[in-house]
Amino acid sequence: MRQHPHVKWNIKRGGRDAPTPTPSLTPLPNALFEDAAYPVKWNIKQGGHDVSAPTLSFPPLPSETITLGASAVSVSDPPQPHHGHGGIGMHVQLGMLFTMKSLFPGALLPEGTKLAHDIGAAPPLRFASRADADAVPFDYNDLDAILGRFGIRRGSKKAAQVAETLLTCGEVTAAASGGDSGEEPRTCATSHEAVISFAASALGTSAPRAATTVVHGGGGGRRRREEPRRYVVAPDGVDRIGSGGAVVPCHPMPYPYEVFYCHRPSDAVALRVELASVGEDGDAALGATAVAVCHMNTTMWDAHYFDMLNARRGEPICHYMPQSYVLWLAI
Template identity: 45%
Template sequence: MLFLKKNLHIGTTLPEGTMFARDGAPKSIHFFSTPLESKYLPTILSYFKLPHGLMKAKQVADTLHSCGKPADKAEPHMCFSSREEMARFATRELGVSGTRVATTRIHGHENPSSMYVVEHITQLNSNVVPCHPMDFPYEVFYCHRPKQVLSLRVQLKDLKDGMPRVMAIAMCHMNTSDWDTQYFELLDGEHGEPICHYMPTNYVMFY
Protein backbone atom coordinates (compact mmCIF):
# COMPACT_ATOMS: atom_id res chain seq x y z
CA MET A 1 0.00 0.00 0.00
CA LEU A 2 3.11 2.26 0.02
CA PHE A 3 4.10 4.40 -2.94
CA LEU A 4 6.13 7.50 -3.79
CA LYS A 5 4.06 10.67 -4.00
CA LYS A 6 5.70 11.61 -7.29
CA ASN A 7 4.23 8.43 -8.81
CA LEU A 8 0.65 9.39 -7.95
CA HIS A 9 -1.04 10.98 -10.94
CA ILE A 10 -4.04 10.42 -13.18
CA GLY A 11 -3.44 7.26 -15.18
CA THR A 12 -1.25 5.55 -12.57
CA THR A 13 -1.99 1.79 -12.45
CA LEU A 14 -1.84 0.15 -9.04
CA PRO A 15 -0.06 -3.20 -8.67
CA GLU A 16 -2.20 -6.23 -9.42
CA GLY A 17 -3.64 -7.72 -6.25
CA THR A 18 -4.04 -4.39 -4.44
CA MET A 19 -6.90 -4.91 -1.96
CA PHE A 20 -8.53 -2.24 0.20
CA ALA A 21 -11.11 -4.24 2.17
CA ARG A 22 -10.22 -5.16 5.75
CA ASP A 23 -12.31 -6.71 8.47
CA GLY A 24 -13.01 -4.44 11.38
CA ALA A 25 -11.68 -5.31 14.82
CA PRO A 26 -13.85 -8.00 16.43
CA LYS A 27 -16.33 -6.92 19.07
CA SER A 28 -17.01 -8.94 22.16
CA ILE A 29 -20.50 -10.38 22.57
CA HIS A 30 -20.74 -8.99 26.09
CA PHE A 31 -19.54 -5.43 26.45
CA PHE A 32 -16.28 -5.34 28.36
CA SER A 33 -14.16 -2.30 28.97
CA THR A 34 -11.09 -1.69 31.09
CA PRO A 35 -8.35 0.96 30.86
CA LEU A 36 -6.04 0.28 27.93
CA GLU A 37 -2.96 -0.12 30.09
CA SER A 38 -0.45 -2.97 30.29
CA LYS A 39 -1.14 -3.58 33.97
CA TYR A 40 -4.61 -4.80 32.99
CA LEU A 41 -3.27 -7.43 30.57
CA PRO A 42 -3.93 -10.40 32.94
CA THR A 43 -7.51 -9.19 33.49
CA ILE A 44 -8.18 -8.90 29.75
CA LEU A 45 -6.60 -12.25 28.88
CA SER A 46 -8.55 -13.95 31.66
CA TYR A 47 -11.87 -12.39 30.62
CA PHE A 48 -11.47 -13.47 27.00
CA LYS A 49 -9.87 -16.82 27.94
CA LEU A 50 -6.66 -16.17 26.02
CA PRO A 51 -3.68 -18.24 27.25
CA HIS A 52 -0.46 -16.24 27.54
CA GLY A 53 1.31 -18.31 24.89
CA LEU A 54 -1.13 -17.56 22.08
CA MET A 55 -0.28 -15.12 19.29
CA LYS A 56 -3.54 -13.29 20.07
CA ALA A 57 -2.34 -12.76 23.64
CA LYS A 58 0.90 -11.23 22.33
CA GLN A 59 -1.11 -8.96 20.02
CA VAL A 60 -3.18 -7.76 22.98
CA ALA A 61 0.02 -7.08 24.93
CA ASP A 62 1.53 -5.17 21.98
CA THR A 63 -1.63 -3.08 21.61
CA LEU A 64 -1.62 -2.16 25.30
CA HIS A 65 2.06 -1.25 25.03
CA SER A 66 1.41 1.03 22.03
CA CYS A 67 -1.60 2.62 23.70
CA GLY A 68 0.32 3.19 26.92
CA LYS A 69 3.24 5.08 25.41
CA PRO A 70 3.85 8.47 27.08
CA ALA A 71 2.05 11.47 25.62
CA ASP A 72 3.95 13.20 22.84
CA LYS A 73 3.34 16.93 22.37
CA ALA A 74 4.79 16.79 18.86
CA GLU A 75 2.44 14.00 17.80
CA PRO A 76 -0.41 13.49 20.30
CA HIS A 77 -1.93 10.02 20.42
CA MET A 78 -4.53 8.05 22.34
CA CYS A 79 -6.42 4.76 22.02
CA PHE A 80 -10.18 4.51 22.10
CA SER A 81 -12.88 1.87 22.14
CA SER A 82 -15.58 4.45 21.47
CA ARG A 83 -16.20 6.23 18.15
CA GLU A 84 -17.61 9.22 20.05
CA GLU A 85 -14.41 9.57 22.09
CA MET A 86 -12.36 9.33 18.89
CA ALA A 87 -14.32 12.20 17.39
CA ARG A 88 -13.88 14.33 20.52
CA PHE A 89 -10.12 13.71 20.53
CA ALA A 90 -9.89 14.65 16.84
CA THR A 91 -11.94 17.81 17.35
CA ARG A 92 -9.71 18.89 20.22
CA GLU A 93 -6.42 18.12 18.46
CA LEU A 94 -7.44 19.71 15.18
CA GLY A 95 -8.67 22.82 16.95
CA VAL A 96 -11.97 22.94 15.11
CA SER A 97 -15.60 23.14 16.19
CA GLY A 98 -16.52 20.04 14.23
CA THR A 99 -14.68 17.44 12.20
CA ARG A 100 -15.32 15.72 8.90
CA VAL A 101 -14.74 12.00 8.50
CA ALA A 102 -13.14 10.26 5.54
CA THR A 103 -12.89 6.52 4.90
CA THR A 104 -11.96 4.39 1.93
CA ARG A 105 -15.08 3.04 0.21
CA ILE A 106 -15.42 0.19 -2.27
CA HIS A 107 -18.16 0.12 -4.89
CA GLY A 108 -19.22 -3.51 -5.38
CA HIS A 109 -16.90 -6.38 -4.48
CA GLU A 110 -13.14 -6.58 -4.68
CA ASN A 111 -11.47 -9.24 -6.78
CA PRO A 112 -7.81 -10.23 -6.18
CA SER A 113 -7.23 -10.11 -9.94
CA SER A 114 -8.70 -6.62 -10.34
CA MET A 115 -6.43 -3.79 -11.39
CA TYR A 116 -7.15 -0.18 -10.54
CA VAL A 117 -6.23 3.01 -12.38
CA VAL A 118 -6.18 6.49 -10.82
CA GLU A 119 -9.00 8.54 -12.35
CA HIS A 120 -9.12 11.62 -10.13
CA ILE A 121 -7.19 13.11 -7.18
CA THR A 122 -8.55 15.60 -4.65
CA GLN A 123 -6.46 17.22 -1.94
CA LEU A 124 -8.20 17.15 1.45
CA ASN A 125 -6.14 18.60 4.29
CA SER A 126 -2.76 18.68 6.00
CA ASN A 127 -4.31 18.86 9.47
CA VAL A 128 -5.66 15.36 10.13
CA VAL A 129 -6.16 12.71 12.79
CA PRO A 130 -6.03 9.18 11.37
CA CYS A 131 -7.27 6.30 13.51
CA HIS A 132 -5.95 2.76 13.00
CA PRO A 133 -7.72 -0.39 14.23
CA MET A 134 -5.61 -2.42 16.65
CA ASP A 135 -5.39 -6.14 17.36
CA PHE A 136 -7.69 -6.61 20.34
CA PRO A 137 -10.66 -8.75 21.43
CA TYR A 138 -12.97 -5.78 20.91
CA GLU A 139 -12.82 -2.65 18.79
CA VAL A 140 -9.89 -0.41 19.70
CA PHE A 141 -8.45 2.39 17.57
CA TYR A 142 -5.09 4.13 17.86
CA CYS A 143 -5.57 7.81 16.92
CA HIS A 144 -2.78 10.33 16.43
CA ARG A 145 -2.10 13.70 14.83
CA PRO A 146 0.95 13.28 12.58
CA LYS A 147 3.12 16.18 11.48
CA GLN A 148 3.86 17.22 7.90
CA VAL A 149 1.31 15.07 6.15
CA LEU A 150 -1.08 15.61 3.26
CA SER A 151 -4.32 13.70 2.85
CA LEU A 152 -5.84 12.96 -0.55
CA ARG A 153 -9.01 11.39 -1.90
CA VAL A 154 -8.19 9.17 -4.89
CA GLN A 155 -10.87 7.90 -7.26
CA LEU A 156 -9.87 4.55 -8.76
CA LYS A 157 -11.50 2.89 -11.74
CA ASP A 158 -11.31 -0.65 -13.06
CA LEU A 159 -8.62 -1.07 -15.71
CA LYS A 160 -10.80 -3.42 -17.78
CA ASP A 161 -14.23 -1.80 -17.87
CA GLY A 162 -13.43 1.75 -16.73
CA MET A 163 -16.08 1.65 -14.01
CA PRO A 164 -15.40 3.50 -10.72
CA ARG A 165 -14.50 0.92 -8.08
CA VAL A 166 -12.80 2.55 -5.09
CA MET A 167 -12.83 5.97 -3.47
CA ALA A 168 -9.58 5.67 -1.56
CA ILE A 169 -8.09 7.89 1.12
CA ALA A 170 -4.33 8.32 0.85
CA MET A 171 -1.98 9.79 3.43
CA CYS A 172 1.31 11.32 2.27
CA HIS A 173 4.20 11.86 4.67
CA MET A 174 5.97 14.91 3.31
CA ASN A 175 9.12 14.71 5.46
CA THR A 176 10.61 11.22 5.58
CA SER A 177 14.18 12.21 6.40
CA ASP A 178 14.14 10.07 9.56
CA TRP A 179 12.60 6.99 7.88
CA ASP A 180 14.56 3.76 7.55
CA THR A 181 16.50 3.37 4.32
CA GLN A 182 14.66 0.13 3.51
CA TYR A 183 11.51 2.05 2.53
CA PHE A 184 13.34 3.98 -0.17
CA GLU A 185 15.13 0.89 -1.41
CA LEU A 186 11.80 -0.93 -1.62
CA LEU A 187 10.16 1.91 -3.56
CA ASP A 188 13.25 2.87 -5.58
CA GLY A 189 13.15 6.40 -4.24
CA GLU A 190 15.47 9.04 -2.84
CA HIS A 191 15.88 9.21 0.92
CA GLY A 192 13.62 11.86 2.42
CA GLU A 193 11.18 12.25 -0.46
CA PRO A 194 7.42 12.09 0.25
CA ILE A 195 5.94 8.62 0.70
CA CYS A 196 2.21 7.91 0.67
CA HIS A 197 0.01 4.99 1.65
CA TYR A 198 -3.61 4.11 1.07
CA MET A 199 -5.90 3.62 4.05
CA PRO A 200 -7.81 0.31 4.12
CA THR A 201 -11.58 0.39 4.59
CA ASN A 202 -11.46 -0.07 8.37
CA TYR A 203 -9.31 3.02 9.00
CA VAL A 204 -10.94 6.34 9.91
CA MET A 205 -9.54 9.78 9.21
CA PHE A 206 -10.78 13.02 10.77
CA TYR A 207 -9.98 16.34 9.13
Protein backbone atom coordinates in the same frame (compact mmCIF):
# COMPACT_ATOMS: atom_id res chain seq x y z
CA MET B 1 -13.90 19.62 -5.92
CA ARG B 2 -15.82 16.36 -5.74
CA GLN B 3 -17.46 15.33 -2.49
CA HIS B 4 -15.05 13.19 -0.52
CA PRO B 5 -16.16 9.93 1.10
CA HIS B 6 -17.30 10.19 4.68
CA VAL B 7 -18.85 8.15 7.41
CA LYS B 8 -21.38 9.27 10.00
CA TRP B 9 -20.03 8.30 13.38
CA ASN B 10 -23.15 9.07 15.39
CA ILE B 11 -26.69 8.06 14.53
CA LYS B 12 -29.53 9.94 16.15
CA ARG B 13 -33.05 8.66 16.66
CA GLY B 14 -35.67 11.02 17.94
CA GLY B 15 -33.04 13.66 18.67
CA ARG B 16 -30.93 11.33 20.83
CA ASP B 17 -27.80 9.39 20.11
CA ALA B 18 -28.60 5.77 19.42
CA PRO B 19 -26.98 3.41 21.93
CA THR B 20 -23.89 1.54 20.76
CA PRO B 21 -23.55 -2.08 21.94
CA THR B 22 -21.13 -2.67 24.79
CA PRO B 23 -18.54 -5.33 23.94
CA SER B 24 -19.42 -8.78 25.19
CA LEU B 25 -17.01 -10.29 27.68
CA THR B 26 -17.78 -13.82 26.52
CA PRO B 27 -15.08 -15.80 24.65
CA LEU B 28 -14.37 -14.49 21.15
CA PRO B 29 -14.29 -16.41 17.85
CA ASN B 30 -11.02 -18.12 16.97
CA ALA B 31 -10.29 -15.85 13.99
CA LEU B 32 -7.37 -13.47 14.42
CA PHE B 33 -8.01 -9.78 14.80
CA GLU B 34 -7.52 -7.76 11.63
CA ASP B 35 -3.88 -6.69 11.50
CA ALA B 36 -2.66 -3.18 10.75
CA ALA B 37 -1.92 -2.48 7.08
CA TYR B 38 1.39 -0.86 8.06
CA PRO B 39 3.18 0.15 11.27
CA VAL B 40 1.50 2.96 13.18
CA LYS B 41 4.79 4.81 13.60
CA TRP B 42 7.33 5.54 10.91
CA ASN B 43 10.27 6.00 13.27
CA ILE B 44 10.88 5.30 16.95
CA LYS B 45 13.13 7.05 19.44
CA GLN B 46 14.90 5.55 22.44
CA GLY B 47 16.83 7.77 24.81
CA GLY B 48 16.50 10.68 22.39
CA HIS B 49 18.05 8.77 19.48
CA ASP B 50 16.33 7.46 16.39
CA VAL B 51 16.19 3.69 16.15
CA SER B 52 15.66 2.04 12.77
CA ALA B 53 12.74 -0.16 13.75
CA PRO B 54 8.96 0.10 13.52
CA THR B 55 6.92 -0.08 16.71
CA LEU B 56 4.82 -3.11 15.83
CA SER B 57 6.30 -6.60 15.58
CA PHE B 58 5.20 -8.82 12.72
CA PRO B 59 6.75 -11.61 10.66
CA PRO B 60 8.86 -10.34 7.73
CA LEU B 61 7.33 -9.98 4.30
CA PRO B 62 7.63 -12.85 1.83
CA SER B 63 9.54 -12.14 -1.36
CA GLU B 64 7.29 -10.36 -3.84
CA THR B 65 7.31 -7.70 -6.53
CA ILE B 66 5.56 -4.41 -5.84
CA THR B 67 4.64 -2.23 -8.83
CA LEU B 68 4.79 1.50 -8.19
CA GLY B 69 3.38 3.44 -11.10
CA ALA B 70 5.31 2.35 -14.16
CA SER B 71 8.23 0.87 -12.26
CA ALA B 72 8.63 -2.43 -10.44
CA VAL B 73 10.61 -2.89 -7.26
CA SER B 74 11.66 -6.30 -6.01
CA VAL B 75 11.06 -6.61 -2.28
CA SER B 76 12.48 -9.56 -0.37
CA ASP B 77 12.76 -10.19 3.34
CA PRO B 78 14.32 -7.01 4.78
CA PRO B 79 17.25 -7.18 7.22
CA GLN B 80 15.95 -7.59 10.74
CA PRO B 81 16.64 -4.49 12.86
CA HIS B 82 17.02 -5.02 16.59
CA HIS B 83 14.71 -3.67 19.23
CA GLY B 84 15.17 -4.82 22.78
CA HIS B 85 16.16 -8.48 22.80
CA GLY B 86 14.86 -9.53 19.40
CA GLY B 87 14.54 -8.59 15.76
CA ILE B 88 11.48 -6.90 14.32
CA GLY B 89 10.14 -7.51 10.82
CA MET B 90 8.37 -4.77 8.91
CA HIS B 91 4.84 -5.75 7.95
CA VAL B 92 3.26 -3.72 5.14
CA GLN B 93 0.24 -4.98 3.22
CA LEU B 94 0.64 -5.16 -0.54
CA GLY B 95 0.03 -1.86 -2.34
CA MET B 96 -0.54 0.27 0.75
CA LEU B 97 2.62 2.43 0.53
CA PHE B 98 3.82 4.39 -2.49
CA THR B 99 5.78 7.51 -3.39
CA MET B 100 3.78 10.63 -4.17
CA LYS B 101 5.46 10.95 -7.57
CA SER B 102 4.05 7.53 -8.55
CA LEU B 103 0.43 8.66 -8.00
CA PHE B 104 -0.96 9.73 -11.37
CA PRO B 105 -3.85 8.74 -13.66
CA GLY B 106 -3.09 5.37 -15.20
CA ALA B 107 -0.75 4.25 -12.42
CA LEU B 108 -1.24 0.57 -11.61
CA LEU B 109 -1.47 -0.73 -8.05
CA PRO B 110 0.15 -4.11 -7.34
CA GLU B 111 -2.00 -7.06 -8.32
CA GLY B 112 -3.79 -8.35 -5.22
CA THR B 113 -4.04 -5.00 -3.39
CA LYS B 114 -6.97 -5.22 -0.97
CA LEU B 115 -8.71 -2.19 0.54
CA ALA B 116 -11.77 -3.94 2.00
CA HIS B 117 -12.20 -5.54 5.41
CA ASP B 118 -10.56 -8.90 6.03
CA ILE B 119 -13.38 -11.43 5.92
CA GLY B 120 -11.41 -13.82 8.12
CA ALA B 121 -10.81 -11.34 10.93
CA ALA B 122 -12.81 -11.21 14.13
CA PRO B 123 -15.01 -8.07 13.93
CA PRO B 124 -14.40 -5.71 16.84
CA LEU B 125 -17.20 -4.26 18.92
CA ARG B 126 -17.28 -0.66 20.05
CA PHE B 127 -17.62 1.17 23.32
CA ALA B 128 -19.75 4.29 22.86
CA SER B 129 -18.70 6.20 25.96
CA ARG B 130 -15.28 6.85 27.44
CA ALA B 131 -16.61 5.95 30.89
CA ASP B 132 -17.62 2.44 29.74
CA ALA B 133 -14.25 1.86 28.08
CA ASP B 134 -12.29 3.16 31.06
CA ALA B 135 -14.04 0.61 33.28
CA VAL B 136 -12.23 -2.21 31.43
CA PRO B 137 -8.48 -2.72 32.09
CA PHE B 138 -6.28 -1.53 29.23
CA ASP B 139 -2.69 -1.95 30.40
CA TYR B 140 0.03 -4.46 29.59
CA ASN B 141 0.46 -5.17 33.32
CA ASP B 142 -3.10 -6.55 33.26
CA LEU B 143 -2.48 -8.78 30.23
CA ASP B 144 -3.42 -12.05 31.94
CA ALA B 145 -6.67 -10.60 33.27
CA ILE B 146 -7.55 -9.12 29.87
CA LEU B 147 -6.88 -12.40 28.04
CA GLY B 148 -8.99 -14.28 30.57
CA ARG B 149 -11.80 -11.77 30.35
CA PHE B 150 -12.09 -12.21 26.60
CA GLY B 151 -11.42 -15.96 26.52
CA ILE B 152 -8.09 -15.66 24.67
CA ARG B 153 -5.54 -18.43 25.27
CA ARG B 154 -2.19 -17.20 26.54
CA GLY B 155 0.58 -17.95 24.04
CA SER B 156 -1.79 -17.83 21.06
CA LYS B 157 -1.41 -15.52 18.08
CA LYS B 158 -4.42 -13.52 19.27
CA ALA B 159 -2.75 -13.08 22.66
CA ALA B 160 0.34 -11.75 20.87
CA GLN B 161 -1.81 -9.27 18.97
CA VAL B 162 -3.37 -8.03 22.22
CA ALA B 163 0.04 -7.74 23.86
CA GLU B 164 1.47 -5.72 20.96
CA THR B 165 -1.45 -3.30 21.06
CA LEU B 166 -1.11 -2.81 24.80
CA LEU B 167 2.66 -2.23 24.53
CA THR B 168 2.27 0.25 21.68
CA CYS B 169 -0.48 2.16 23.47
CA GLY B 170 1.59 2.13 26.65
CA GLU B 171 4.34 3.94 24.75
CA VAL B 172 1.80 6.47 23.50
CA THR B 173 0.52 7.12 27.03
CA ALA B 174 4.06 7.46 28.40
CA ALA B 175 5.03 9.93 25.67
CA ALA B 176 1.90 12.02 26.28
CA SER B 177 2.47 12.17 30.03
CA GLY B 178 6.09 13.20 29.43
CA GLY B 179 4.94 16.40 27.80
CA ASP B 180 7.48 16.33 24.97
CA SER B 181 6.61 19.39 22.87
CA GLY B 182 8.42 17.83 19.91
CA GLU B 183 6.06 14.86 19.77
CA GLU B 184 3.05 14.97 17.45
CA PRO B 185 -0.32 14.74 19.24
CA ARG B 186 -1.37 11.09 19.41
CA THR B 187 -3.52 8.77 21.45
CA CYS B 188 -4.95 5.28 21.66
CA ALA B 189 -8.70 5.79 21.76
CA THR B 190 -10.73 2.94 23.23
CA SER B 191 -14.18 4.43 22.64
CA HIS B 192 -16.24 6.25 20.02
CA GLU B 193 -16.32 9.28 22.31
CA ALA B 194 -12.55 9.32 22.79
CA VAL B 195 -11.86 9.17 19.04
CA ILE B 196 -14.07 12.16 18.25
CA SER B 197 -12.79 14.09 21.28
CA PHE B 198 -9.16 13.66 20.21
CA ALA B 199 -9.87 14.54 16.57
CA ALA B 200 -11.74 17.69 17.61
CA SER B 201 -8.95 18.79 19.96
CA ALA B 202 -6.12 18.02 17.52
CA LEU B 203 -7.84 19.79 14.64
CA GLY B 204 -9.11 22.74 16.66
CA THR B 205 -12.73 22.26 15.67
CA SER B 206 -15.91 21.25 17.48
CA ALA B 207 -17.19 19.19 14.55
CA PRO B 208 -14.49 17.15 12.80
CA ARG B 209 -15.54 15.27 9.68
CA ALA B 210 -14.66 11.65 9.03
CA ALA B 211 -13.54 10.35 5.62
CA THR B 212 -13.20 6.66 4.82
CA THR B 213 -12.34 4.47 1.85
CA VAL B 214 -15.34 3.02 0.00
CA VAL B 215 -14.97 -0.21 -1.98
CA HIS B 216 -17.53 -0.51 -4.79
CA GLY B 217 -18.93 -3.86 -5.83
CA GLY B 218 -20.77 -6.81 -4.31
CA GLY B 219 -21.16 -7.66 -0.64
CA GLY B 220 -21.93 -5.44 2.29
CA GLY B 221 -21.41 -4.85 5.97
CA ARG B 222 -18.16 -6.39 7.20
CA ARG B 223 -18.14 -9.02 4.48
CA ARG B 224 -15.25 -8.59 2.09
CA ARG B 225 -16.59 -6.75 -0.92
CA GLU B 226 -15.75 -8.04 -4.35
CA GLU B 227 -12.49 -6.42 -5.39
CA PRO B 228 -10.76 -6.56 -8.76
CA ARG B 229 -7.47 -8.40 -9.04
CA ARG B 230 -5.86 -5.08 -9.88
CA TYR B 231 -6.65 -1.39 -9.47
CA VAL B 232 -5.62 1.52 -11.69
CA VAL B 233 -5.84 5.23 -10.85
CA ALA B 234 -8.74 6.61 -12.88
CA PRO B 235 -8.51 9.64 -15.22
CA ASP B 236 -8.80 12.83 -13.17
CA GLY B 237 -8.85 10.47 -10.20
CA VAL B 238 -6.70 12.37 -7.70
CA ASP B 239 -8.16 15.22 -5.63
CA ARG B 240 -6.95 16.92 -2.49
CA ILE B 241 -9.50 16.87 0.32
CA GLY B 242 -9.86 19.06 3.36
CA SER B 243 -8.91 22.72 3.57
CA GLY B 244 -5.19 22.03 3.36
CA GLY B 245 -4.76 22.14 7.12
CA ALA B 246 -4.07 19.42 9.64
CA VAL B 247 -5.43 15.87 9.33
CA VAL B 248 -5.91 13.15 11.94
CA PRO B 249 -5.57 9.56 10.65
CA CYS B 250 -6.91 6.85 12.96
CA HIS B 251 -5.50 3.33 12.56
CA PRO B 252 -7.45 0.34 13.94
CA MET B 253 -5.41 -1.80 16.31
CA PRO B 254 -5.83 -5.60 16.67
CA TYR B 255 -7.83 -5.97 19.89
CA PRO B 256 -11.03 -7.63 21.22
CA TYR B 257 -12.91 -4.33 20.92
CA GLU B 258 -12.41 -1.24 18.79
CA VAL B 259 -9.16 0.60 19.55
CA PHE B 260 -7.77 3.31 17.30
CA TYR B 261 -4.27 4.77 17.23
CA CYS B 262 -4.94 8.39 16.23
CA HIS B 263 -2.33 11.04 15.56
CA ARG B 264 -1.91 14.45 13.93
CA PRO B 265 1.17 14.22 11.71
CA SER B 266 2.93 17.37 10.60
CA ASP B 267 3.34 18.16 6.90
CA ALA B 268 0.63 15.72 5.78
CA VAL B 269 -1.75 16.07 2.82
CA ALA B 270 -5.03 14.17 2.40
CA LEU B 271 -6.14 12.89 -1.01
CA ARG B 272 -9.14 11.18 -2.55
CA VAL B 273 -8.12 8.64 -5.19
CA GLU B 274 -10.60 7.09 -7.60
CA LEU B 275 -9.51 3.56 -8.47
CA ALA B 276 -10.92 1.52 -11.35
CA SER B 277 -10.53 -2.17 -12.16
CA VAL B 278 -8.35 -3.36 -15.02
CA GLY B 279 -8.04 -6.46 -17.18
CA GLU B 280 -10.78 -9.06 -17.06
CA ASP B 281 -12.24 -7.25 -14.05
CA GLY B 282 -12.69 -4.01 -16.02
CA ASP B 283 -16.26 -3.57 -14.79
CA ALA B 284 -17.41 -0.02 -14.07
CA ALA B 285 -19.24 -1.32 -10.99
CA LEU B 286 -15.97 -2.49 -9.45
CA GLY B 287 -13.35 -0.18 -8.02
CA ALA B 288 -12.88 2.03 -4.98
CA THR B 289 -12.91 5.61 -3.78
CA ALA B 290 -9.83 5.54 -1.59
CA VAL B 291 -8.55 7.93 1.04
CA ALA B 292 -4.78 8.44 1.03
CA VAL B 293 -2.41 10.45 3.23
CA CYS B 294 0.90 11.79 1.92
CA HIS B 295 3.69 12.66 4.35
CA MET B 296 5.63 15.49 2.75
CA ASN B 297 8.74 15.27 4.94
CA THR B 298 10.06 11.76 5.58
CA THR B 299 13.54 12.76 6.74
CA MET B 300 13.20 10.90 10.05
CA TRP B 301 11.55 7.75 8.70
CA ASP B 302 13.00 4.27 9.06
CA ALA B 303 15.47 3.43 6.27
CA HIS B 304 13.53 0.29 5.31
CA TYR B 305 10.74 2.37 3.74
CA PHE B 306 13.13 4.01 1.28
CA ASP B 307 14.68 0.66 0.41
CA MET B 308 11.22 -0.84 -0.08
CA LEU B 309 10.02 1.94 -2.38
CA ASN B 310 13.33 2.74 -4.08
CA ALA B 311 12.90 6.28 -2.77
CA ARG B 312 15.16 9.01 -1.48
CA ARG B 313 15.13 9.99 2.18
CA GLY B 314 12.89 12.99 2.72
CA GLU B 315 10.75 12.66 -0.42
CA PRO B 316 6.94 12.48 0.02
CA ILE B 317 5.60 9.00 0.78
CA CYS B 318 1.90 8.18 0.81
CA HIS B 319 -0.29 5.39 2.10
CA TYR B 320 -3.84 4.34 1.40
CA MET B 321 -6.21 4.03 4.34
CA PRO B 322 -8.13 0.74 3.99
CA GLN B 323 -11.82 0.50 4.76
CA SER B 324 -11.45 0.09 8.52
CA TYR B 325 -9.29 3.23 8.86
CA VAL B 326 -10.72 6.70 9.48
CA LEU B 327 -9.31 10.09 8.46
CA TRP B 328 -10.55 13.17 10.31
CA LEU B 329 -10.66 16.60 8.70
CA ALA B 330 -11.45 20.05 10.06
CA ILE B 331 -14.26 20.53 7.53
